[in-house]
Amino acid sequence: DLVTLKNNKKHKTKSSRDAPALSKVFPISGFLSAGADFIRFVIEFHDKKYYTIAMIGIFGGAFDPPHKEHVRIATEVKKEFSLKEVVFLPSGNSPHKSLQTPFSLRLKMLEAALEGAFPIDQTENEFPGRAYSYLILPLLKQKYGDVAFLIGGDSLLAFDKWRHPEEIVKICPLIVVPRGEDDIDELSAAAEGYMRRWGGDIRISRTVRGEDVSSTAIRAKCALGMPLDDVADEVKAIIEQNGLYRTYDAYVQKVKGMLREKRWRHTCGVVLAGLKINERVGLPFEKVFLGCLLHDCMKYVDRVNPGVPADVIGTKVLHAFNGAEEARLAFGITDPEIIDAIRYHTTGRAGMTALDKLVYTADMVEELTRDFEGVEELRAAAYRDLDDGFVRCFKVCYDSLIERQIPIYYLTLDCYKQYCK
Ligand SMILES: [Fe+2]
Ligand SMILES: [Fe+2]
Known part of the structure; x- marks a missing residue:
């Protein structure tokens, strides 16, 4: 501050010294120079680039x-x-x-x-x-x-x-x-x-842009056992010493044990993408975290849980229905919204809840393993607006099922009718 004050003083003395010298040469120029200063002041003030008093x-x-x-x-x-x-x-x-x-x-x-x-x-x-x-x-x-x-x-x-x-x-x-x-x-x-x-x-602010770092994502990374790159070492130490952000550790360890390495990485990606989408949706952290974490938990388990409809057994969508029942029976999830989001994450359905759409969309656009052509565009849409992102993702999946001549489950047809017609 002292330096600034000094500089200002120097600057003022210099211009007031210049002004009489100019006005001697051409009397009106002193007035013009003062006028220019005033105009500059008005422009800067108008641009609101600087605060007049330091705040x-x-x-x-x-x-x-x-x-x-x-x-x-x-x-x-x-x-x-x-x-x-x-x-x-x-x-x-x-x-x-x-x-x-x-x-x-x-x-x-x-x-x-x-x-x-x-x-x-x-x-x-x-x-x-x-x-x-x-x-x-x-x-x-x-x-x-x-x-x-x-x-x-x-x-x-x-x-x-x-x-x-x-x-x-x-x-x-x-x-x-x-x-x-x-x-x-x-x-x-x-x-x-x-x-x-x-x-x-x-x-x-025209120069400062917050990078893609959020405390929510850091809490999730911590819960998932991922490295925390964006946190100072001393902060990391406090997190570790106090066992912070480990509320869901039992769920995390259990799911991790049920998945192969790449599928676990995908799951971590879905959690992070889901939370990022949620920045503009505002669902409770727990619903998003658990819905995403558990969505694929039954991907590699053959056992069929009670409550799974007979017509999905032996199909690609089995793991979603099976996972929903597993969440209820083995993980003790009681929130029906979380269970539904897991159940419908592959087929979709008519009357999707925000959480249904979020898990479906995050599953498709997550950043850790998804790299198919066009994924960046879907991702950007999802982060901007969940409803729009979901419909775009769903259409891509639906078109691919048609193209590959895979039989379409009736819930997917219901979903298509509601959101794509
Ligand atoms: Fe899945
Ligand atoms: Fe998945």
């Missing part, structure tokens, strides 16, 4: 766990918007998220991830009741002065579903950090729409 950026999140991208985003946003500081604001313990790691451990991980590079604010943990942004931001403004609130592109698209968004925009500017798949035009249109409705100041 404090507020970076909120669960940080469960914090990852390297969080640190990079804070560093880059601070630079782009000339912020005085970026303060990390971990959310308090949510009574609605039973699987969330306790605040004390999330704080410990965040301290390890930041290594003192950015301050951490504990307002949300101390706040009585639910810490909605429209309640917390005024407190932070009192504490820090002018603040700007950092949100992800996905949050911006759902901003009108937040509590009192019209109040939030009046409290402080928002800085939006687009995520990997986000479309800048879509974000700009959303921001302009909100500003037209409620006023305020919503800016979209």
Whole structure:
């Protein structure tokens, strides 16, 4: 800050020294030069490229766990918007998220991830009741002065579903950090729409783009026993010491034991793709994780479970029906939505639930083993919009069955009639 101040001072002295010299040569030029400065100021102000007063950026999140991208985003946003500081604001313990790691451990991980590079604010943990942004931001403004609130592109698209968004925009500017798949035009249109409705100041970062890293994916990787590349070593150590994200270990070990290596890799891919699709769908983590994890559990088991319809025995779709019963009988799954998503992941059906579509689609587009021609396009569609992605995937499968003259199960025909006609 001192350096900036000095430079500014130097710059000012230089231009005010220049101005009289110019005006001696040609009296009006001093006025013109001042005018140019003023125009430049107006343009910069209009472009909203810089904040006139250095603000404090507020970076909120669960940080469960914090990852390297969080640190990079804070560093880059601070630079782009000339912020005085970026303060990390971990959310308090949510009574609605039973699987969330306790605040004390999330704080410990965040301290390890930041290594003192950015301050951490504990307002949300101390706040009585639910810490909605429209309640917390005024407190932070009192504490820090002018603040700007950092949100992800996905949050911006759902901003009108937040509590009192019209109040939030009046409290402080928002800085939006687009995520990997986000479309800048879509974000700009959303921001302009909100500003037209409620006023305020919503800016979209033009230089910072969140890479394809999410805390949800890291929790899943941890649960699946995959390497955690995007997490600092000290954070990894805390995760391991405290056995975090291992809630489903018994299921994971059991499924892994039932599958061949490549099928296990595919299963891991389906879990990760399913969770990524779910970023825009918003189903509970448990439903997505278990539905995807168990979908192929009976792929290599000949035994036929009770409850499997006779007409699928000996066909390619048997493992799906068999898997649904296995989930119920051997894994103790009681959620009928999870069981159905496993049951219909190969055939589809009329009246697919969101979870049915999600497992079906993730099965087809996962990134670890699927590499057929055209998969990238299906994948992009699935991450953008599940309904569209599902129909595209289903059509590809259906056409391939027709082409290969494979008999089509009646549920698949029902599905085709509902979604493709
Ligand atoms: Fe399958
Ligand atoms: Fe599969």
